[in-house]
Amino acid sequence: MKLKTLTIAIALAATSASTFAADKEEGFYIGAFGDYYDASWKNMRDQAGLDVNESTGWGVEAGYRFSDYWSARLEYADMDFNAFDKVAGNRNNIDGERYGIDALYHLDGGPFYGLFGIKEIDVVDDNTFLNAGVGYQHFITDGLFVNAETAVYQGLDRGYTDVGAKIGINYLFGQNSAPVEQVKPAPEVVEVAVAPADSDNDNIADTDDKCPNTPMTDAVDGTGCTLYEDKEVTVSLLVTFPNNASAVSTQYLNDIEKVSAFLKEYPDTTVLLEGHTSAVGKATYNKWLSKKRADAVAKQLVADGIAEDRITTVGLGEERLKNDANTKAANAENRRVEAHIKTIKNVKVLR
Template sequence: MKLKSLTIAIALAATSVSTFAADKQEGFYIGAFGDYYDASWENMSAQAGLDVNESTGFGLEAGYRFSDFWSARLEYADLDFNAFDKAAGNRNNIDGSRFGIDALYHLDGGPFYGLVGIKSMDVVDDNTFLNAGVGYRHFITDNLFANVETAVYQGIDKGYTDVGAKLGINYFFGQNTMPAEPVQPAPEVVEVMVEPVDSDNDNILDADDKCPNTPMTDAVDGTGCTLYEDKEVTVSLLVTFPNDKAAVSQRYLDDIDQVASFLKDYPDTTVLLEGHTSAVGKATYNKMLSKKRADSVAKQLIADGIASDRITTVGLGEERLKNEANTAAAHAENRRVEAHIKTIKTVKVLR
């Protein structure tokens, strides 16, 4: 009685559902199910004193979905009934089978359905039943679904009224017809005119400027980045000496310091100090004196922090006279040490 009441409650709940989205349309399906059947057959005529009660079993079914709303199926169930033989006073199991056909109506084409059918039951003797019930199916994947249902069975031959329930798994060969997500209209694109901006005033718009905030003094290329160029930078040194002297006068120390600073700013540079004399005196002596003059300037650069391996000295004596006149002024001009240093420096191009 409890199972029958539950069946009626499920039927009322299912028939109250009004709208469900369609889940499948036409297609063939096959499946297997577990079965429970609650019978209350007393004193069966084929075997007097035999009461047949509930059964558990399994079965196979094959169906076809004709439309969103209608489908039909064939089923076969192998049953195992619990029976009591009053004459013998013992309980035993009786094998049975059920074969039949059902028509299914899918409520609004959705997962809930109602069913009616006719079944032939072979248990001790043959009986014919009409059945009606409700069910629910749930698609696990696009083609695999599980279903659960319950039904009332009304005997035609004997007048039995029974209930049954099924839990099955099925494979569907049809096509998915779940409604597609509504296509949302593309958002309206409103073009807003934006005034071009040149934040650093380099005549390159911000949208194209790969080097924002370049200084106002810098010339820039087409991407807004500072332009650079290679520029030759030089420093020269001229130290003069009294006749027959090689010591560096104090008045040349600042000039030598400037050369030292240049060498420090450009550490890849070296310096060649060329010593000279006038044409007065012997050439061999003048050669030696000119080298001493160059070495004196070198010692001062070393004292200013320049490494000795960056300095080369040479004594040229009277080989390269700056003034060939034979006068005191010309001789004074020729007594000297000279140096000329140059290098390439990468510098900004100014606007």
């Protein structure tokens, strides 16, 4: 129950509205603390039948703050253990001592810290422990602070696993608690140059800005006007056909409409539609069939509003096979109309 109360106290301290995170100068500190230690030592080897339980006590410590993040301390605690003698059948108190050294790491230089160390506890016999825990500091002034912490102790001699907690008050020497008041000289009057006006915030003064309302997103040249760069834009088309057919399947209408939209957006562009066939059949017939396929796609573009003089068709027959294999799949791949259109677009350079 006492350990639970101390743990709650640490939690309340950690959630306090006022925390301390200011930089700390190097310096020594000393302090005193109240101590609680929960032990469960059965049949102590130097006194058979003796069980040692919890302890309350007090202690002192001295340490050194190396930086915002690290400090180390020496600790001594006077302990009063509750013990039960199973042979005599009675309870009594046994005095003990704890002393050792800890290293503390202050998280982000703030009030919370982790600790680890080594301790010697002398009660009935000596036992060495490694300990690790967490704590919280609250500075009342630049030097005076209170702290609360809890730790787990692991015995090296007998394998005991214990828990302890303490609340203390300390003083850190060497801190500047109050700044030295200095007489300030009269302020020097300095003439400050006024920056020229830049209404559109493009780093070009209004007096030199030939484009005074340039959008904030645009990069500008030395006269304050938007910079442009050439960018290549392209669109491609691929329409395939069944064997010995030239009618355009409805599945390609959306692709043809995209080409129409591109031609409308860039009215100076033209398109070359190349018709192709597989290697099956006579070459002269394939030439004629491939041209007919290209003309069928051109007719669809004209229907979408593209002028005929912007469209050129050519029938290449079986001259440019995509797949040289003599298979059904290869022949289907070769029966096609292709187009590749590109142009240069003048686009804004962004900041």
